[in-house]
Amino acid sequence: MQTIPPKEQIDFETNKRLLNRYRFIEYETLRILAGWLPATARMEWKLAMGRLLWEDAQHVQQLYQRLREIQTPAFRPPGDAALEQLMAEAIHAPNECDLIAGLFRVIKPALIEAYRWHNEQTFANPDAPTRYAFKHILIDEEEQVRWAAEILADHPVGPWEQYIAALLSAAGGVTGRNERTPSPQPFSPATPFTPARQAMRDPRFSLVNRKAGQVIKEPDIATRRQLEFENYSQEMLAAETVAQVIYLSPQMPWEFTYDSARHCYDETRHCQLGIEWMKHHGLDFTTVPQNTRIFAWRSQYDPATQYTMLTMGNEVHAFPYRHESIAAYKQYNDQLSIQYINYDMADERQHVAYGKKWIPELLEKNGIDTPAEQFISEAVALWEAEYRSGTLPIHDEQRL
Numbered sequence: 001m002q003t004i005p006p007k008e009q010i011d012f013e014t015n016k017r018l019l020n021r022y023r024f025i026e027y028e029t030l031r032i033l034a035g036w037l038p039a040t041a042r043m044e045w046k047l048a049m050g051r052l053l054w055e056d057a058q059h060v061q062q063l064y065q066r067l068r069e070i071q072t073p074a075f076r077p078p079g080d081a082a083l084e085q086l087m088a089e090a091i092h093a094p095n096e097c098d099l100i101a102g103l104f105r106v107i108k109p110a111l112i113e114a115y116r117w118h119n120e121q122t123f124a125n126p127d128a129p130t131r132y133a134f135k136h137i138l139i140d141e142e143e144q145v146r147w148a149a150e151i152l153a154d155h156p157v158g159p160w161e162q163y164i165a166a167l168l169s170a171a172g173g174v175t176g177r178n179e180r181t182p183s184p185q186p187f188s189p190a191t192p193f194t195p196a197r198q199a200m201r202d203p204r205f206s207l208v209n210r211k212a213g214q215v216i217k218e219p220d221i222a223t224r225r226q227l228e229f230e231n232y233s234q235e236m237l238a239a240e241t242v243a244q245v246i247y248l249s250p251q252m253p254w255e256f257t258y259d260s261a262r263h264c265y266d267e268t269r270h271c272q273l274g275i276e277w278m279k280h281h282g283l284d285f286t287t288v289p290q291n292t293r294i295f296a297w298r299s300q301y302d303p304a305t306q307y308t309m310l311t312m313g314n315e316v317h318a319f320p321y322r323h324e325s326i327a328a329y330k331q332y333n334d335q336l337s338i339q340y341i342n343y344d345m346a347d348e349r350q351h352v353a354y355g356k357k358w359i360p361e362l363l364e365k366n367g368i369d370t371p372a373e374q375f376i377s378e379a380v381a382l383w384e385a386e387y388r389s390g391t392l393p394i395h396d397e398q399r400l
């Protein structure tokens with residue numbers, strides 16, 4: 001009998017172990033980006049983070065779909081304390097520049113290298129579904145790394161980035177196959193991450209609580225339209241709440257995080273849509289004061305209440321107003337505004353569906369035993385009283 005030794009370095013067991021490591025890194029990166037989205041000040045970076053975390057959710061999903069074909073349960077920790085330490089530490093960056101540098105100049109380039117190597121070293125035909133996933137994941141990852149290289153071109157490698165590189169090296173790299181170096185000393189001074197209670201904005205913006213949550217009753221169509229798109233340019237506030245809910249809900253099933261990553265990305269796209277509309281009309285989006293009080297108000301509540309007020313309050317109630325807008329803009333054949341609102345409404349219908357799908361489980365996972373219907377009507381009543389009224393009370397100012 002002839003036996004042929006395989007030339008491939010990655011056998012079936014190694015493949016599983018490695019896919020678990022990649023899935024873990026992608027998932028933790030998503031969570032870190034979600035945690036930092038409200039705490040990041042630069043608007044352009046916040047807009048990018050919505051996309052980045054959604055792309056990473058796609059990568060987790062592809063790896064998960066492959067993993068569930070070869071192991072049960074499909075989601076499991078990588079079983080490597082050093083790798084877990086790397087991803088646990090990466091969130092505690094001293095500032096947003098270092099955060100992006102650690103994730104996208106250290107961890108992601110190493111992940112790309114691992115995907116490329118794995119692609120070459122796995123069994124080409126028997127493991128073709130894995131290679132198909134890598135091929136597509138790599139398109140995003142390479143672009144993410146290019147994005148970070150560009151925005152951080154003037155940011156020299158600092159102690160934080162060196163610390164992250166040392167942690168990665170202590171884990172034997174992304175694959176765990178490199179020679180492991182000793183764990184570095186804890187980073188000093190320590191800057192432990194805590195979920196944001198304030199939505200950060202860069203210095204171009206002024207902050208104000210202006211007409212928060214109130215329906216625009218402007219009879220002049222041109223003014224109404226401008227106010228509507230100025231409001232879109234503030235939808236980062238919705239993205240920030242969804243990001244916060246993702247970060248505060250690690251106990252929820254993967255499918256919730258997957259849906260919510262899309263929800264968060266959509267809200268950054270709605271914000272971008274407002275910005276683009278304003279640019280088309282010669283208006284500067286940075287002149288629109290940002291109602292960051294909305295985030296401070298919403299984030300004082302538990303994640304189930306935040307999510308319910310957003311999906312069953314804001315999102316359910318937006319449709320009559322949008323239909324009115326479309327009817328009004330049709331009179332002027334304002335196709336740009338109509339198209340933008342149509343796409344927005346398509347997303348918002350999904351967001352309402354996410355709300356209906358996930359609220360019962362969010363309640364359960366948050367230890368709330370109020371029946372879902374009752375919880376929703378109470379949350380909407382709270383939203384009416386505190387948001388629609390424009391008062392946005394902060395009940396415990398000291399926690400801010």
Ligand SMILES: [Fe+2]
Pocket residue numbers: 235238266267270348
């Ligand atoms: Fe939206």
Ligand SMILES: [Fe+2]
Pocket residue numbers: 238266267315347348351
């Ligand atoms: Fe939405």
